[in-house]
Amino acid sequence: MEQYEKIRQGEKGAWVSIGAYIVLSSLKLINGYLFLSSALLADGFNNLTDIVASLAVLIGLRISQKPPDKDHPYGHFRAETIAALIASFIMATVGIQVLITAVSSLFSGKEEAPGMVTFWVAIGAAICMYGVYMYNNRLARQIDNHALMAAAKDNLSDALVSTGAAVGILGARMGLPWLDAAAAVVVGIIICKTAWDIFYSSTHALTDGFDAGRLMSLRSSIERVQGVRTIADIKARVHGSNVLVDVIVQVDPKMTLIESHRICDEIERKMEKKHNIMSVHVHVEPYMEDHKSLKAT
Numbered sequence: 001m002e003q004y005e006k007i008r009q010g011e012k013g014a015w016v017s018i019g020a021y022i023v024l025s026s027l028k029l030i031n032g033y034l035f036l037s038s039a040l041l042a043d044g045f046n047n048l049t050d051i052v053a054s055l056a057v058l059i060g061l062r063i064s065q066k067p068p069d070k071d072h073p074y075g076h077f078r079a080e081t082i083a084a085l086i087a088s089f090i091m092a093t094v095g096i097q098v099l100i101t102a103v104s105s106l107f108s109g110k111e112e113a114p115g116m117v118t119f120w121v122a123i124g125a126a127i128c129m130y131g132v133y134m135y136n137n138r139l140a141r142q143i144d145n146h147a148l149m150a151a152a153k154d155n156l157s158d159a160l161v162s163t164g165a166a167v168g169i170l171g172a173r174m175g176l177p178w179l180d181a182a183a184a185v186v187v188g189i190i191i192c193k194t195a196w197d198i199f200y201s202s203t204h205a206l207t208d209g210f211d212a213g214r215l216m217s218l219r220s221s222i223e224r225v226q227g228v229r230t231i232a233d234i235k236a237r238v239h240g241s242n243v244l245v246d247v248i249v250q251v252d253p254k255m256t257l258i259e260s261h262r263i264c265d266e267i268e269r270k271m272e273k274k275h276n277i278m279s280v281h282v283h284v285e286p287y288m289e290d291h292k293s294l295k296a297t
Contacts, residue, residue, distance in 0.1 A: 008065070010080075010145040013136040014058040017151050020132045021047045021054060021158075024125045035115030039165040039184065040122055042101060046161055049094050050154060053087040057151045060084070064240050077240025081205050084150035088198035091154055095191030098161075102184030113173050122166035129159035144276065150198045157194045161187045205238040218245060218277075221270055227251055227263040229287040245271060245280045253286030260284045 028044030031037070060083020066076045133155035140149040164187035171179025219234050232248040247267070251260055264282040271277040 009139060009143050010061050010148040011058060013139045013145075013148045014054055014061060014151060016132055016135060017054040017155060018051060018058070020128060020155075021051045024128060025051070027121055028125065031118055031121045032114075035118045037114030037118035037165075037169055038105070039168045040114070040118045042098065042184070043122065043125070043161050043165045046094050046098070047158065049090055050158060053090040053154060054151060056086040056090070057083045057148065060086075061145075061148075074239060074244070077242055078206065080145065080240040081202050081238070084198055085202040085206070087150050087154060088195045088202060091157065091191055091195035091198065095188050095195055098184055098191060099188035102181045102188055106178060106181035106185065114169050116173065119166055119169045119173070122162045122169060126159045126162035126166060129155050129162060133159060150202070153194050153198060157191045160190050163187075208237040210236045210238065218271070218275060221274055222247055222249065222267055225249075225263060225266050225270060227255070227259070228267075232285060239279075242279055243275075243277045245277055246283075247280070248283045248285060250285050250287035253288070 025044045025047035028040050028047065032040035032044055060079045060081075063079035064075070064077045066072075068075045133152055136148055136152035136155055139145075140152050164183040168179055168181070168183040171177070171183070215234065215236055218236060219231055222228060222234070223231060228249045228251065230250045232250055234245070234247040236243055236245045238244075249263065249267070251263060264284060267282050268280045271280045
């Protein structure tokens with residue numbers, strides 16, 4: 001699938017998230033206020049924040065579709081990763097707020113019995129958000145989109161938040177008011193953990209980090225290309241949803257330019273077919289018996 005088409009597919013997932021959040025936050029806030037459920041109200045405000053995070057992802061996807069220009073010769077694909085980074089900050093803020101509120105409520109000793117309708121709203125919201133998570137997670141893996149994957153993880157966190165709210169509401173109605181706050185603490189920890197995972201993945205990509213195991217797999221594939229005697233150096237980095245590979249291969253010094261070029265073409269085809277990598281820069285050097293390459297002049 002062409003890279004810009006992948007990004008347009010990713011936009012569909014962002015819009016699905018935004019639509020779900022608008023509907024669910026409205027239901028939660030209205031019912032939480034009418035039927036006296038602080039857990040459902042908190043969940044509703046959480047979804048309002050998620051709308052902002054989803055919009056950040058959508059803006060990042062839109063920016064990444066801009067073609068290369070003089071200032072960005074490699075394109076704007078890293079806007080996706082920056083969007084995921086912003087989403088992680090928003091999630092962390094929500095997670096910390098949930099933890100602070102939950103811990104305060106846990107030690108306040110307040111006892112409230114919200115209406116049963118709030119329980120069903122929370123359960124329905126959890127099922128709905130899990131469905132959105134499954135859709136976005138599958139789409140993100142199909143198009144290998146980091147920003148959409150971050151949004152999918154946020155969808156899963158929201159499903160867990162609603163589940164925790166439902167447990168707390170049911171506990172409060174059964175005479176266990178502390179269960180509401182305890183469940184909220186667990187949910188807050190889950191949100192913060194998810195935010196950390198997205199933050200780590202985004203910063204790793206933005207600092208040109210690359211999985212060592214995956215790099216070895218790329219190296220192994222190139223080494224098996226007919227005509228490649230050895231690999232002098234190989235590097236790779238993530239650029240939005242793309243992977244950029246730079247490799248120096250050594251070949252028989254008696255090869256003609258046309259034969260060496262054929263090897264480069266074969267490496268590019270293999271990287272695209274086996275690893276879905278379309279951007280590969282191959283530099284060819286003559287192989288020497290002492291494994292030292294001649295330096296280009």
